[in-house]
Amino acid sequence: MSVTIKEVAREAGVSVATVSRVLNGSCNVSEDSAARVNDAIKKLNYSPNYLGRNLRKRETNVILCIMPSSEHSLYSKIVGGMQRYASKIGYDVITAVSDGVSTVEARQMNMLYNRTVDGVVLLGTLFDAQSLNRLAENYDIALCCEGVTGANVLTVAVDDEGAAIDAVKALVKKGHSDIAFIGTKSEAISSTARENGYKMALEECGIPYREELVYKDSYEYACGFDAMNYFNSLEKRPTAIFAVSDLLAIAAIHRAYELGIEVGKDISIMGFDNITMCEMMLPTVSTVEQPCEKMGELVIAKLIENIHSTEKDNKYYTVDHRVILRQSTGD
Amino acid sequence: MSVTIKEVAREAGVSVATVSRVLNGSCNVSEDSAARVNDAIKKLNYSPNYLGRNLRKRETNVILCIMPSSEHSLYSKIVGGMQRYASKIGYDVITAVSDGVSTVEARQMNMLYNRTVDGVVLLGTLFDAQSLNRLAENYDIALCCEGVTGANVLTVAVDDEGAAIDAVKALVKKGHSDIAFIGTKSEAISSTARENGYKMALEECGIPYREELVYKDSYEYACGFDAMNYFNSLEKRPTAIFAVSDLLAIAAIHRAYELGIEVGKDISIMGFDNITMCEMMLPTVSTVEQPCEKMGELVIAKLIENIHSTEKDNKYYTVDHRVILRQSTGD
């Protein structure tokens, strides 16, 4: 079986307390004892059992990040940012994938209830505002990337409305006025706020809103296909499209080529997120960048502050976005 | 603070032993007691502390998966398969990203040593055979997706050599004989075995091997660009390319278009992995599929068998690959 602190103590000829002191860097231990303990540790190849340690310390230094999909570049980048920052301050970030199923997400939250982790970051949760508020009373949780209206929970995300405004204005600036929108029917802020931004940008630019230029379904890749089919069937077709996600934009681009429409020339298409694929696609895809690394850092920093504090910070932190113009808008 | 089994026992008017029995589904408990315990659990919103439980049971039912990159679709899919299967049998899979840095990978292995997890799956490890063999003596580990020559460790991967042979033969069957190869200088099996397969396929088909048609650098996306630049500079250019990864193939495709070469017509390009992007690209990308879901399942199943057994299975399990022809080879 696994070697324990007790055996190290016996080997070193000291008490377990002394071994523990060496382990935790206490200064109240003689050089001689410390040396003997370290020798024993090396000789027995000892590694402290964190179950015992964590049980005693009532903390694990582990944060769980629950994400809806294991395959979304946006989430991967954010998690990367979380992990790199967390490791600097002695924390580990582990991940679980809910596949966008609320029951799975709820089950994964058990790791929080049963004290396997100290806190949870939710990337695009399915919990409603009420559930989140109740959860936040007893546990340390945070939302990242996707806020929930009515939830008074620590949140880190871009200013979705402002970002959409900037994106659409960039299209207007390039001479477009027949600008279509691909959104979703979901009530997620990333969808509704970006739709609002789309409308506001049009209004600010004096461009009349035309309902037939709005196509809404879901975040599924295939919906981008359907959207492009629909726009192509219109009498007065759009000359530009703003999609709420890069995946939808890429699907639309793909379908456009199948329909013989040259993207970047016949039509301009802009996505949202700046996933890695944007630079690999032909044509490269214009988009709104979310600062993933920074979002990951910030949410971990604030969450850990909450863990160590009695008064919980439940603010909605907004991080900077950036419009990136590439070939799909003729740049 | 968090409510414990003790308080539940007091509330239900029974001993902690009885509460524990109810919790763990023992049949030796009266209906009456069980009901009172369950009421108390609900009333107090009790959730057992797994640190205590795991410490006592000497197991965590958690598997750690260490991956080199958080953004590779192949890994994401495999992890998805691992998680879905694991959850069926009462296990959780958590992930950590090493970023391909051996020191980071080594540090993450601590979760194994300190008993935070029961076992580890390494996706493309940087440990050498000797280290792996030593590790496997004391802990339950497994390799997935990428084997290590000389390591007698449980491994699940495709038959890289055979898969490469099939891929190249598919190109030959389409009439190609000037077939180039994009590989890497790494000693990873996924690279060396696929290069062997490339050579063997040529030989079997009676096509002479031409060293100038082999370009090797790294798995980095940009290397696909360089490869295409190189092939384009040759006097006798290849009519087909087999790349050891989809990312390299996609980069080559991208560069080909920039050079005015139409992929699928002027040149055929085939990748390896069947990452999600293959179907989104323009043109869609021919490739060799790795059965990710199945690999994830198998490696978890075998690893957990090892965890519960004294005689360790250290076999090299090979799973079926499949050549998929799409537009990039003119299909």
Added chain:
DNA sequence: TTGTACGCGTTATCAT
């Protein structure tokens, strides 16, 4: 500086 002893929350053994 060092050691003894208790408690973290749970499961399992042993009586009853």
Added chain:
DNA sequence: ATGATAACGCGTACAA
């Protein structure tokens, strides 16, 4: 069927 109690491995207050 039930309860008292001893582990599990560790950190630390307290005494020495």
